Amino acid sequence: MPAAVGAADTSPLPIVELRGVSKRFANGLEALAGIDLTVKRGEFLSLLGPSGCGKSTLLRIVAGLVPPTGGTCQLSMGGQTGRRAASGRVGFVFQDPTLMPWSTVSNNVLLPFRIVGRLGAKERERAASAISAVGLCGFEQAYPRELSGGMRMRVSIARALVTDPDLLLLDEPFAALDEITRLALNDDLLRLWEERRPTILFVTHSVFESVYLSTRIAVMTARPGRISADLPVALPQPRARATRSSPDYVAMCDRVSAELGIAMGER
Amino acid sequence: MNRLGVRIVAPVAVGILFIALWQLGVWLSGVKPYVLPGPIDVAQSLWTDGSGLLVSLWFTLKVTLVALAAAVLFGGLIAILFSLSRLVEISFFPYVVILQVTPLVAIAPLIIIWIHTPFIALLVCAWIIAFFPIVANTTVGLNSADRNLVALFRLYGASTWQVLCHLRMPTALPYFLTGLRISGGLSLIGAVAAEFVAGTGGEETGLAYRILESEYRLMIPRLFAALILLSLTGIVIYLVTDFISRLVLRHWHESAETGEEE
Numbered sequence: 001m002p003a004a005v006g007a008a009d010t011s012p013l014p015i016v017e018l019r020g021v022s023k024r025f026a027n028g029l030e031a032l033a034g035i036d037l038t039v040k041r042g043e044f045l046s047l048l049g050p051s052g053c054g055k056s057t058l059l060r061i062v063a064g065l066v067p068p069t070g071g072t073c074q075l076s077m078g079g080q081t082g083r084r085a086a087s088g089r090v091g092f093v094f095q096d097p098t099l100m101p102w103s104t105v106s107n108n109v110l111l112p113f114r115i116v117g118r119l120g121a122k123e124r125e126r127a128a129s130a131i132s133a134v135g136l137c138g139f140e141q142a143y144p145r146e147l148s149g150g151m152r153m154r155v156s157i158a159r160a161l162v163t164d165p166d167l168l169l170l171d172e173p174f175a176a177l178d179e180i181t182r183l184a185l186n187d188d189l190l191r192l193w194e195e196r197r198p199t200i201l202f203v204t205h206s207v208f209e210s211v212y213l214s215t216r217i218a219v220m221t222a223r224p225g226r227i228s229a230d231l232p233v234a235l236p237q238p239r240a241r242a243t244r245s246s247p248d249y250v251a252m253c254d255r256v257s258a259e260l261g262i263a264m265g266e267r
Numbered sequence: 268m269n270r271l272g273v274r275i276v277a278p279v280a281v282g283i284l285f286i287a288l289w290q291l292g293v294w295l296s297g298v299k300p301y302v303l304p305g306p307i308d309v310a311q312s313l314w315t316d317g318s319g320l321l322v323s324l325w326f327t328l329k330v331t332l333v334a335l336a337a338a339v340l341f342g343g344l345i346a347i348l349f350s351l352s353r354l355v356e357i358s359f360f361p362y363v364v365i366l367q368v369t370p371l372v373a374i375a376p377l378i379i380i381w382i383h384t385p386f387i388a389l390l391v392c393a394w395i396i397a398f399f400p401i402v403a404n405t406t407v408g409l410n411s412a413d414r415n416l417v418a419l420f421r422l423y424g425a426s427t428w429q430v431l432c433h434l435r436m437p438t439a440l441p442y443f444l445t446g447l448r449i450s451g452g453l454s455l456i457g458a459v460a461a462e463f464v465a466g467t468g469g470e471e472t473g474l475a476y477r478i479l480e481s482e483y484r485l486m487i488p489r490l491f492a493a494l495i496l497l498s499l500t501g502i503v504i505y506l507v508t509d510f511i512s513r514l515v516l517r518h519w520h521e522s523a524e525t526g527e528e529e
Contacts, residue, residue, distance in 0.1 A: 065418045087424055098415040101519040102437045114433065115423040143518045 013076035014038045015167055015199045016062055020071035022224070023057055031057045033224035035071070041166075044193055044200045046210035046217045048256065050264050054225025055203040059169050062201060063092055077166045088116065091160030091198070093170045097152035099144040099159075105131065106140040109159045130158040133192060150181035154188070161192065168198045172205065186212060187241070194238055207260060211252045212239060219256065221263040229259040304488040309495065312488035320477060320489075324496050327473035330386065330458040331504070334393030338450050341394075342401030343443070349402075350409035350435060351427070360406075367399040371457060375464040385465060389473070392461030397454035401446040408442025409435045441520050444512040451504040459497065 016039035023032040031054040039045050047055040060066040061073055074081060077089045099108045107114075109130055113123040131140060134154040144152055153173060160168060170189075174182040190213060193200055204210050210217050211233055219229040235248055243249050286306045292298075293305035300308050313320070345363070349356035375392050382388040412435050420430050462475035474493050481490035516522060 060418075063418075063422055065422060090422065092419060092422055094415045094419075096415065098413060098419060100416065100434070100437065102440070111419075111433075112423045115420065115425045115429055145519060145521075 013074075013081065015041045015076055016201070017074040017076070018058075018062070018071065019074075021058070021061060021068045021073055022070035023054065023061065023066070024069045030224040032061075032068070033226055035225070035227060037218060037227060039199060039201060041199055042197050044202065044213060044215045046202045046204055046214040047220060048204055048207065048210045048217050048260060049220030049225070050222050050260075051205060053220045053222035053263075055205075055220055056171050058220075058225065059171050059201060059203050062167075063090060063169055075167070088112070088163055089166045091163065091165035091168045093153075093156050093160045093168070093173045095172045095175055097144070097149075097156040099152055099155055101144050104141050104143060105136060105147070105155050105158075108144070108155055109162050111159060112163050126164070127158075127162055130162040131155075133161065133195075134158045134188065148181075150177055150185065153177060153181075153185060157185075157189070157192070161196070161198075164196065165198055168200045170200065170202045172203050174209070175205070182209075189213065190239055207253055207256050208244075211235070211249060211256055212244060217256055219259045219263050221265075228263040231256060231259065301485045301487050304491055308488040309491040312486070313492040313495070316489050316492060320474070320493055320496055323472055323474045323477045323493070324500065326386075326471050327455070327458050327462070327475065327497075328500060330389045330393055330462075330473065331455045331500075334390050334397050334457060335447075335451055335454040337390070337394045338397035338401050338454060339447065342398040342446070342450075343405055345398075345402050346405035346409055346439070346443075347431070349406045350439075351431070356406065363399065363402055366395060371396050371460055372464055375461045378461075379465045386471065388465060389458055389461045392464075393454045393457030396457040396460075397450040400449040400453065401443065404442040404446030404449075405439050408439025411442070412438045441512075441516055441522060444508075444515065448505065448508045448512060451508040452501055455497070455501050455504060 016037070018035050018037040021032060021035040021037075022030070024030050035058060047058060049055050057066060061068050062075070064073075075090075100111070103111075106127060109127045110119065110123065113119055113127070128140070131137065134157050136151060136154055136158065139147065139151065144155065147155070157173070160170075174185050177185065186209060189200075202210070202213060214233050217229075217231045217233060218227050219231070220226065221228045233252060235243060235246070235252065290305045290307060293303060304312075345359075349360065371392055374395070378391050379385075379388045382391060409431075412430075416434055417430060420434055425433070458473065459475040462473045463479065466476065466479060474497050477493045478490050481487065481493065512522075
């Protein structure tokens, strides 16, 4: 499998291991049923599916924000296993930038450090480096309302990157952005992934985005959410604008679209 | 002239026009000063009785500001307790509402019987009507924190206290400041209304008592002078709270947009 896995695979355990995960909400809605998914270290895995298929719920279960009603979700990071392993090693980016409007860009990015009570020179340096990594040098003292939608999303990504997480969870982060900004942020995200090599779990409903970004795609069905196809993306790395016009890319998009069509019940 | 200039000059022009028409009306109709004094009579009264009225104003102002401070302090604390426990909020909020909807003039006599120091009695009355907007607004604000930000705080292991200080309180700030602007005016109204009911003579008297006294003695120009001082006080309180609000929110909240620039 040509999926490029660059991070040092020190632990024999996969970074995320979901076994028989199901989720039923209090109102009786069955969001997820029997999800088995193994995420390998350094992978860029996209969860692709129609709206309401439970992809976001699955991501929240992995983050520990929502408990599953059945099955187990095991994280292994930094030589530790379980929920404790996750503390400070998981970054999360929501569909909305989810910034604190009363804080400057710099203070928003420093939030993870502020919560654990570490705000030394080293942390400020890492915040500055995360801000520059997303191309926002010079905007450290700006307030979120002074920024465009794309720039706010960049701040949100910088905040998720600042702790140098092993696992980065992204919940349709570019869905609310215009096409031009979205393509630019796609490339930025790829570059950050190549530089830092976190494991990425990326939720999207865009076939083109998932094929362009990922090393592997898990296609999901809706109500209840199940994984219907698990496809490696064998496109060469690093990916660039040219990738989008390559025949392999187009062929892969066709294949993933077909799987998505099956998942949505259009045979 | 810039737009800010227009915003000051236009209302002032209306005011001058109104005062001129008022004086003209009093002259032309020959109405007696004990029925409707003209602005010149009022100004004279303000000049001659000014020092006495200012002493009363100071008393009313003390009641107002201490009541407002107490409303901020206790209103804020009660709102925080409500936000920390849904059960506490459900249990106690109806009583806060009862305290608010019961007319102050109906309970003021009781408070004045129970509390013998007039200053404290008036303070309690003013506080009762001033604290509700702060409690109600701040509670809504504390409960309005972005759910995803709450999730993010939890992801990074934040304590309830950290969520309160770094997330819920800043979120509640614009709501609190709205409450403050309403309560500023209400605490003045409370201080005056309570003094009307109490009707205390004694050594320390506020502007409300001056108004009653002027009415009994048919010193209507002085009544008007006291009224004007009360209105000015209310306006100043509003402007100060509004200024504080804009100052605090200037960087991040849409409400602080002046609409003048850009």
